[in-house]
Amino acid sequence: MKHVVPHAPRLKVRKTQPKPVPRRASQVTKDDLVEAIQNVKRLAASWRDRLPRHGKSQTDGTIRLASECAGCGSDIIAMHLLGLRSRTQLVLWSENCSTKQALHKTVMETCGMSSAFAKHTPDVCDRNTGSLPTPDLYIGGYPCPSWSKLGKGKGVRDSRGFLTLKGIEFIAEKRPRMIVLEQVSNIKCKKFLKSWNFLVDTLEALDYTVSHSTLNMKDFAIPQSRPRVYLLAVARESVVSPLVPPSPRSDCPANLSHFLDIRLLGSETLSMPEYEKQCGDSLWTVHRVLDVGSSERFQHAMDISPCLTRTRCQQAGYYLPTVRRRLLPKEMARLQGVPHKICKAMLKTEASEGLSANATAAAIGDAMSINILMTAIQCTLECAGFLPRKKRYWEIVPPGKEAAQLSNVLFDKFTG
Helix, strand or coil: CEEEEEECCCCCCCCCCCCCCCCCCCEECHHHHHHHHHHHHHHHHHHHHCCCCCCCCCCCCEEEEECCCCCHHHHHHHHHHCCCHEEEEEEEECCCCCHHHHHHHHHHHHHHCCCCCCCCCCCCCCCCCCHCCCCEEEEEEECCCCCCCCCCCCHHHEHHHHHHHHHHHHHHHEEEEEEEEEEEEEHHHHHHHHHHHHHHHHHHHCEEEEEEEEHHHHHHEEEEECEEEEEEEECCCHCCCCCCCCCCCCCCCCCCCHCCCCCCCCCCCCCCHHHHHHHHHHHHHCCCEEEEECCHHCCCCCCCCCCCHHHHCCCCCCCEECCCCCHHHHHHHHHHHHCCCHHHHHEEEEHCCCCCCHHHHHHHHHHCHHHHHHHHHHHHHHHHHCCCCCCCHHCCCCCCCCHHHHHHEEEEEEEE
16 A cells, blocks of 8 residues: 655754854845945946956966855866866855855865865955955855745845845955856846846946856756856956857757656655646656645646755655655756765765755755856856867757766766
Protein backbone atom coordinates (compact mmCIF):
# COMPACT_ATOMS: atom_id res chain seq x y z
CA MET A 1 0.00 0.00 0.00
CA LYS A 2 1.30 3.46 -0.90
CA HIS A 3 2.05 5.86 1.86
CA VAL A 4 0.08 9.03 1.03
CA VAL A 5 1.06 12.32 2.64
CA PRO A 6 -1.70 14.95 2.37
CA HIS A 7 0.70 17.87 2.14
CA ALA A 8 4.41 18.59 2.03
CA PRO A 9 5.83 18.60 5.55
CA ARG A 10 8.57 20.99 6.53
CA LEU A 11 11.77 19.41 7.68
CA LYS A 12 12.98 20.15 11.17
CA VAL A 13 16.07 22.32 11.40
CA ARG A 14 18.86 21.45 13.79
CA LYS A 15 19.23 23.94 16.60
CA THR A 16 22.72 25.40 16.70
CA GLN A 17 24.27 28.26 18.62
CA PRO A 18 24.02 31.25 16.26
CA LYS A 19 27.22 33.07 15.40
CA PRO A 20 27.21 36.81 16.02
CA VAL A 21 26.68 38.98 12.94
CA PRO A 22 26.81 42.75 12.59
CA ARG A 23 23.66 44.61 13.53
CA ARG A 24 21.48 45.78 10.67
CA ALA A 25 18.41 47.98 11.11
CA SER A 26 15.11 46.48 9.98
CA GLN A 27 13.92 49.80 8.58
CA VAL A 28 15.56 52.60 6.65
CA THR A 29 14.71 56.14 7.65
CA LYS A 30 14.00 58.97 5.24
CA ASP A 31 17.17 60.68 6.44
CA ASP A 32 19.18 57.53 5.60
CA LEU A 33 17.79 57.55 2.06
CA VAL A 34 18.33 61.26 1.49
CA GLU A 35 21.90 61.08 2.78
CA ALA A 36 22.77 58.04 0.63
CA ILE A 37 21.22 59.47 -2.54
CA GLN A 38 22.92 62.83 -2.10
CA ASN A 39 26.23 61.11 -1.44
CA VAL A 40 25.95 59.05 -4.63
CA LYS A 41 25.13 62.15 -6.67
CA ARG A 42 28.07 64.04 -5.16
CA LEU A 43 30.50 61.22 -5.82
CA ALA A 44 29.27 60.68 -9.37
CA ALA A 45 29.60 64.38 -10.16
CA SER A 46 33.14 64.65 -8.74
CA TRP A 47 34.79 61.45 -9.96
CA ARG A 48 36.91 63.20 -12.62
CA ASP A 49 38.48 65.39 -9.94
CA ARG A 50 39.06 62.51 -7.54
CA LEU A 51 40.03 59.48 -9.62
CA PRO A 52 42.46 58.70 -12.44
CA ARG A 53 41.03 57.17 -15.61
CA HIS A 54 41.69 53.49 -16.21
CA GLY A 55 44.43 52.47 -18.59
CA LYS A 56 44.15 49.80 -21.24
CA SER A 57 44.06 46.26 -19.85
CA GLN A 58 45.93 43.18 -21.06
CA THR A 59 44.57 39.70 -21.66
CA ASP A 60 47.12 38.17 -19.27
CA GLY A 61 46.66 40.72 -16.49
CA THR A 62 45.47 40.12 -12.93
CA ILE A 63 41.75 40.63 -12.34
CA ARG A 64 41.11 42.25 -8.97
CA LEU A 65 37.65 41.05 -7.91
CA ALA A 66 35.16 42.60 -5.49
CA SER A 67 32.15 40.48 -4.54
CA GLU A 68 29.24 42.35 -2.95
CA CYS A 69 26.62 40.29 -1.06
CA ALA A 70 28.81 37.36 -2.01
CA GLY A 71 26.59 34.52 -0.82
CA CYS A 72 28.34 31.18 -1.16
CA GLY A 73 30.62 32.45 -3.96
CA SER A 74 28.90 32.09 -7.34
CA ASP A 75 31.33 34.56 -8.88
CA ILE A 76 34.31 32.58 -7.57
CA ILE A 77 32.87 29.44 -9.19
CA ALA A 78 32.24 31.32 -12.44
CA MET A 79 35.79 32.70 -12.59
CA HIS A 80 37.20 29.23 -11.95
CA LEU A 81 35.06 27.62 -14.66
CA LEU A 82 36.23 30.31 -17.09
CA GLY A 83 39.81 29.16 -16.47
CA LEU A 84 40.71 32.40 -14.65
CA ARG A 85 41.62 31.02 -11.25
CA SER A 86 45.32 31.96 -11.49
CA ARG A 87 44.48 35.49 -12.67
CA THR A 88 41.76 36.26 -10.13
CA GLN A 89 42.63 38.06 -6.92
CA LEU A 90 39.77 38.57 -4.49
CA VAL A 91 40.39 41.99 -2.92
CA LEU A 92 36.99 42.66 -1.30
CA TRP A 93 33.91 40.70 -0.34
CA SER A 94 30.86 41.42 1.77
CA GLU A 95 28.51 38.88 3.30
CA ASN A 96 26.50 39.30 6.49
CA CYS A 97 25.31 35.70 6.98
CA SER A 98 27.73 33.58 9.04
CA THR A 99 26.53 30.38 7.35
CA LYS A 100 27.23 31.76 3.88
CA GLN A 101 30.59 33.05 5.10
CA ALA A 102 31.55 29.49 6.04
CA LEU A 103 30.33 28.11 2.70
CA HIS A 104 32.08 30.90 0.80
CA LYS A 105 35.35 29.94 2.45
CA THR A 106 34.76 26.33 1.38
CA VAL A 107 34.10 27.38 -2.22
CA MET A 108 37.31 29.44 -2.24
CA GLU A 109 39.33 26.51 -0.95
CA THR A 110 37.73 24.01 -3.31
CA CYS A 111 38.43 26.29 -6.28
CA GLY A 112 42.03 26.70 -5.12
CA MET A 113 41.76 30.47 -4.69
CA SER A 114 43.26 32.53 -1.90
CA SER A 115 41.53 35.19 0.18
CA ALA A 116 44.81 36.37 1.70
CA PHE A 117 44.54 39.78 0.02
CA ALA A 118 40.79 40.13 0.53
CA LYS A 119 39.15 42.72 2.74
CA HIS A 120 35.98 41.30 4.29
CA THR A 121 33.25 43.81 5.21
CA PRO A 122 30.28 41.88 6.64
CA ASP A 123 27.91 44.85 6.61
CA VAL A 124 28.02 47.24 3.63
CA CYS A 125 26.02 49.81 5.63
CA ASP A 126 28.76 50.12 8.25
CA ARG A 127 32.09 50.62 6.53
CA ASN A 128 34.43 53.36 5.36
CA THR A 129 34.06 53.01 1.60
CA GLY A 130 36.93 55.38 0.87
CA SER A 131 39.45 53.12 2.62
CA LEU A 132 38.47 50.01 0.64
CA PRO A 133 40.49 48.68 -2.33
CA THR A 134 39.47 49.52 -5.89
CA PRO A 135 38.65 46.39 -7.93
CA ASP A 136 38.89 45.76 -11.66
CA LEU A 137 35.69 43.70 -11.61
CA TYR A 138 32.82 44.44 -9.24
CA ILE A 139 30.05 41.83 -8.97
CA GLY A 140 26.90 42.54 -6.97
CA GLY A 141 24.22 40.01 -6.13
CA TYR A 142 22.16 42.21 -3.81
CA PRO A 143 19.24 40.66 -1.84
CA CYS A 144 16.05 40.35 -3.90
CA PRO A 145 13.08 40.21 -1.42
CA SER A 146 12.60 43.99 -1.45
CA TRP A 147 12.22 43.96 -5.25
CA SER A 148 10.48 40.62 -5.73
CA LYS A 149 6.80 40.23 -6.58
CA LEU A 150 6.58 37.87 -3.59
CA GLY A 151 8.13 40.40 -1.20
CA LYS A 152 6.69 43.45 0.49
CA GLY A 153 7.78 45.72 -2.36
CA LYS A 154 9.55 48.34 -0.26
CA GLY A 155 12.58 48.67 -2.53
CA VAL A 156 15.31 50.88 -1.04
CA ARG A 157 13.05 51.67 1.94
CA ASP A 158 13.70 48.15 3.22
CA SER A 159 17.07 47.36 4.82
CA ARG A 160 17.77 44.65 2.23
CA GLY A 161 16.84 46.89 -0.68
CA PHE A 162 18.94 49.68 0.84
CA LEU A 163 22.00 47.49 0.22
CA THR A 164 21.54 48.12 -3.49
CA LEU A 165 21.82 51.84 -2.88
CA LYS A 166 24.93 51.32 -0.75
CA GLY A 167 26.39 49.23 -3.56
CA ILE A 168 25.80 52.11 -5.99
CA GLU A 169 27.57 54.35 -3.48
CA PHE A 170 30.65 52.08 -3.60
CA ILE A 171 30.60 52.17 -7.40
CA ALA A 172 30.39 55.97 -7.38
CA GLU A 173 33.21 56.20 -4.83
CA LYS A 174 35.62 53.75 -6.47
CA ARG A 175 34.50 53.53 -10.12
CA PRO A 176 35.58 49.92 -10.82
CA ARG A 177 36.71 49.22 -14.37
CA MET A 178 33.97 46.57 -14.93
CA ILE A 179 30.62 45.86 -13.27
CA VAL A 180 28.21 42.90 -13.29
CA LEU A 181 24.99 43.27 -11.29
CA GLU A 182 22.18 40.72 -10.93
CA GLN A 183 18.67 41.24 -9.59
CA VAL A 184 15.14 39.86 -9.99
CA SER A 185 13.46 41.15 -13.15
CA ASN A 186 10.79 42.97 -11.13
CA ILE A 187 13.28 45.70 -10.30
CA LYS A 188 12.52 47.18 -13.74
CA CYS A 189 8.76 47.34 -13.17
CA LYS A 190 6.90 50.66 -12.97
CA LYS A 191 6.87 50.66 -9.16
CA PHE A 192 10.67 50.62 -8.94
CA LEU A 193 11.42 52.54 -12.13
CA LYS A 194 12.74 55.54 -10.21
CA SER A 195 15.30 53.38 -8.39
CA TRP A 196 16.28 51.56 -11.59
CA ASN A 197 16.72 54.82 -13.51
CA PHE A 198 18.81 56.22 -10.66
CA LEU A 199 21.19 53.27 -11.00
CA VAL A 200 21.51 53.60 -14.78
CA ASP A 201 21.80 57.39 -14.66
CA THR A 202 24.56 57.13 -12.05
CA LEU A 203 26.54 54.73 -14.24
CA GLU A 204 26.18 57.05 -17.21
CA ALA A 205 27.33 59.99 -15.10
CA LEU A 206 30.39 57.90 -14.20
CA ASP A 207 31.06 57.46 -17.93
CA TYR A 208 30.36 53.75 -18.26
CA THR A 209 29.24 51.87 -21.34
CA VAL A 210 26.13 50.09 -20.05
CA SER A 211 24.08 47.11 -21.21
CA HIS A 212 21.20 45.44 -19.37
CA SER A 213 18.67 42.74 -20.23
CA THR A 214 16.48 40.12 -18.61
CA LEU A 215 18.05 36.67 -19.03
CA ASN A 216 16.66 33.28 -18.04
CA MET A 217 18.57 30.11 -17.19
CA LYS A 218 16.29 28.07 -19.42
CA ASP A 219 17.61 29.98 -22.44
CA PHE A 220 21.18 28.92 -21.66
CA ALA A 221 20.97 25.12 -21.65
CA ILE A 222 19.82 24.55 -18.04
CA PRO A 223 16.13 23.68 -17.54
CA GLN A 224 15.18 26.10 -14.77
CA SER A 225 12.88 29.10 -15.14
CA ARG A 226 14.89 31.81 -13.40
CA PRO A 227 14.54 35.24 -15.04
CA ARG A 228 16.97 37.85 -13.74
CA VAL A 229 18.11 41.29 -14.85
CA TYR A 230 21.82 41.44 -15.61
CA LEU A 231 23.43 44.85 -15.85
CA LEU A 232 26.91 45.02 -17.38
CA ALA A 233 29.08 48.12 -17.43
CA VAL A 234 32.61 48.95 -18.55
CA ALA A 235 34.45 52.23 -17.98
CA ARG A 236 34.37 53.93 -21.37
CA GLU A 237 38.14 54.47 -21.59
CA SER A 238 38.68 50.72 -21.05
CA VAL A 239 36.42 49.59 -23.90
CA VAL A 240 38.41 47.80 -26.60
CA SER A 241 35.49 46.06 -28.31
CA PRO A 242 31.68 46.34 -28.21
CA LEU A 243 29.88 45.22 -25.06
CA VAL A 244 27.94 42.27 -26.47
CA PRO A 245 25.49 40.83 -23.90
CA PRO A 246 24.69 37.09 -23.67
CA SER A 247 22.42 35.79 -26.43
CA PRO A 248 19.44 33.55 -25.51
CA ARG A 249 19.31 30.36 -27.53
CA SER A 250 16.47 28.90 -29.55
CA ASP A 251 17.33 25.22 -28.91
CA CYS A 252 16.91 25.33 -25.13
CA PRO A 253 16.08 24.29 -22.49
CA ALA A 254 17.74 20.94 -22.05
CA ASN A 255 15.78 17.83 -21.10
CA LEU A 256 15.15 17.93 -17.35
CA SER A 257 15.85 14.20 -16.92
CA HIS A 258 19.57 14.76 -17.63
CA PHE A 259 19.79 16.97 -14.54
CA LEU A 260 18.05 14.52 -12.19
CA ASP A 261 19.20 11.21 -10.73
CA ILE A 262 16.16 9.36 -12.07
CA ARG A 263 17.53 5.95 -11.05
CA LEU A 264 17.49 6.95 -7.38
CA LEU A 265 14.01 5.99 -6.20
CA GLY A 266 12.13 7.03 -3.08
CA SER A 267 8.93 5.89 -1.40
CA GLU A 268 7.10 9.13 -0.63
CA THR A 269 3.86 9.50 -2.56
CA LEU A 270 2.06 12.79 -2.03
CA SER A 271 -1.56 13.76 -2.56
CA MET A 272 -1.37 16.85 -4.82
CA PRO A 273 -4.87 17.66 -6.13
CA GLU A 274 -3.88 20.85 -7.95
CA TYR A 275 -0.99 19.20 -9.78
CA GLU A 276 -3.14 16.13 -10.49
CA LYS A 277 -5.74 18.45 -12.01
CA GLN A 278 -3.13 20.11 -14.23
CA CYS A 279 -1.20 17.01 -15.32
CA GLY A 280 -3.61 14.09 -15.18
CA ASP A 281 -1.99 10.67 -15.53
CA SER A 282 1.25 12.20 -16.80
CA LEU A 283 1.92 13.51 -13.28
CA TRP A 284 3.58 10.21 -12.38
CA THR A 285 5.23 9.44 -15.72
CA VAL A 286 6.78 12.72 -16.93
CA HIS A 287 9.81 14.05 -15.09
CA ARG A 288 8.99 17.31 -13.33
CA VAL A 289 10.18 19.34 -10.35
CA LEU A 290 7.10 20.36 -8.38
CA ASP A 291 6.95 23.09 -5.76
CA VAL A 292 4.85 21.30 -3.16
CA GLY A 293 5.81 23.72 -0.38
CA SER A 294 3.74 26.53 -1.86
CA SER A 295 0.01 27.08 -1.68
CA GLU A 296 -2.08 25.68 -4.54
CA ARG A 297 -2.43 29.18 -5.95
CA PHE A 298 1.26 29.17 -6.89
CA GLN A 299 1.52 25.54 -8.01
CA HIS A 300 2.24 25.42 -11.72
CA ALA A 301 3.47 22.24 -13.42
CA MET A 302 6.16 22.82 -16.04
CA ASP A 303 8.47 20.67 -18.14
CA ILE A 304 11.38 22.50 -16.55
CA SER A 305 12.23 23.28 -12.96
CA PRO A 306 10.50 26.24 -11.32
CA CYS A 307 12.73 28.96 -9.94
CA LEU A 308 14.64 27.48 -7.01
CA THR A 309 14.42 29.69 -3.92
CA ARG A 310 16.36 29.76 -0.69
CA THR A 311 13.33 29.09 1.51
CA ARG A 312 11.92 26.23 -0.51
CA CYS A 313 15.32 24.55 -0.92
CA GLN A 314 15.90 24.77 2.83
CA GLN A 315 12.48 23.23 3.50
CA ALA A 316 13.04 20.44 0.95
CA GLY A 317 9.85 21.66 -0.71
CA TYR A 318 10.58 20.41 -4.24
CA TYR A 319 9.22 17.01 -5.17
CA LEU A 320 9.95 14.59 -8.06
CA PRO A 321 6.75 12.57 -8.64
CA THR A 322 8.24 10.03 -11.08
CA VAL A 323 10.76 8.82 -8.48
CA ARG A 324 8.66 9.53 -5.36
CA ARG A 325 11.20 11.68 -3.50
CA ARG A 326 12.40 15.21 -2.81
CA LEU A 327 14.90 17.11 -4.93
CA LEU A 328 18.42 16.49 -3.61
CA PRO A 329 21.05 19.20 -2.98
CA LYS A 330 23.28 17.76 -5.72
CA GLU A 331 20.37 18.05 -8.17
CA MET A 332 19.72 21.62 -7.05
CA ALA A 333 23.39 22.32 -7.68
CA ARG A 334 23.17 20.84 -11.19
CA LEU A 335 20.15 23.03 -11.92
CA GLN A 336 22.17 26.06 -10.81
CA GLY A 337 25.30 25.11 -12.76
CA VAL A 338 27.30 24.36 -9.60
CA PRO A 339 29.92 21.58 -10.03
CA HIS A 340 29.30 18.41 -8.05
CA LYS A 341 32.64 18.57 -6.21
CA ILE A 342 31.86 22.04 -4.91
CA CYS A 343 28.41 20.95 -3.73
CA LYS A 344 29.98 17.92 -2.02
CA ALA A 345 32.51 20.14 -0.24
CA MET A 346 29.74 22.49 0.92
CA LEU A 347 27.73 19.58 2.32
CA LYS A 348 30.82 18.39 4.18
CA THR A 349 31.26 21.86 5.73
CA GLU A 350 27.56 21.92 6.66
CA ALA A 351 28.00 18.70 8.63
CA SER A 352 31.42 19.38 10.16
CA GLU A 353 30.70 22.94 11.31
CA GLY A 354 27.21 22.23 12.63
CA LEU A 355 25.41 24.53 10.24
CA SER A 356 21.62 24.40 10.11
CA ALA A 357 20.06 21.49 8.24
CA ASN A 358 19.87 22.10 4.48
CA ALA A 359 22.16 25.15 4.74
CA THR A 360 23.87 24.11 1.50
CA ALA A 361 20.57 23.66 -0.29
CA ALA A 362 19.40 27.10 0.89
CA ALA A 363 22.62 28.77 -0.25
CA ILE A 364 22.40 27.11 -3.66
CA GLY A 365 18.80 28.23 -4.07
CA ASP A 366 19.82 31.78 -3.18
CA ALA A 367 22.85 31.86 -5.48
CA MET A 368 23.41 33.55 -8.81
CA SER A 369 22.99 31.24 -11.80
CA ILE A 370 26.43 30.01 -12.81
CA ASN A 371 25.66 29.55 -16.52
CA ILE A 372 24.49 33.13 -17.08
CA LEU A 373 26.96 34.68 -14.64
CA MET A 374 29.84 33.00 -16.47
CA THR A 375 28.60 34.31 -19.80
CA ALA A 376 27.99 37.82 -18.45
CA ILE A 377 31.46 37.97 -16.88
CA GLN A 378 33.07 36.70 -20.07
CA CYS A 379 31.47 39.30 -22.34
CA THR A 380 32.38 42.06 -19.84
CA LEU A 381 36.02 40.93 -19.71
CA GLU A 382 36.11 40.74 -23.50
CA CYS A 383 34.81 44.29 -23.81
CA ALA A 384 37.50 45.58 -21.45
CA GLY A 385 40.32 43.62 -23.10
CA PHE A 386 40.94 41.14 -20.28
CA LEU A 387 39.94 38.24 -22.54
CA PRO A 388 40.13 37.73 -26.29
CA ARG A 389 36.78 37.18 -27.95
CA LYS A 390 35.94 33.49 -28.13
CA LYS A 391 32.96 31.17 -28.01
CA ARG A 392 31.02 31.20 -24.77
CA TYR A 393 30.42 27.77 -23.26
CA TRP A 394 26.74 28.11 -22.39
CA GLU A 395 25.88 29.65 -25.74
CA ILE A 396 27.19 26.64 -27.68
CA VAL A 397 27.00 23.53 -25.45
CA PRO A 398 24.51 20.98 -26.84
CA PRO A 399 21.40 20.80 -24.65
CA GLY A 400 21.24 17.43 -22.94
CA LYS A 401 23.87 15.34 -21.18
CA GLU A 402 26.66 17.68 -22.27
CA ALA A 403 24.93 20.65 -20.65
CA ALA A 404 24.23 18.71 -17.45
CA GLN A 405 27.92 17.83 -17.13
CA LEU A 406 29.50 21.03 -18.46
CA SER A 407 30.23 22.57 -15.04
CA ASN A 408 31.82 19.32 -13.84
CA VAL A 409 33.93 19.04 -17.00
CA LEU A 410 35.14 22.64 -16.74
CA PHE A 411 35.87 22.30 -13.02
CA ASP A 412 38.08 19.24 -13.63
CA LYS A 413 39.72 20.89 -16.64
CA PHE A 414 40.80 23.97 -14.72
CA THR A 415 41.61 22.29 -11.39
CA GLY A 416 45.24 21.35 -11.15
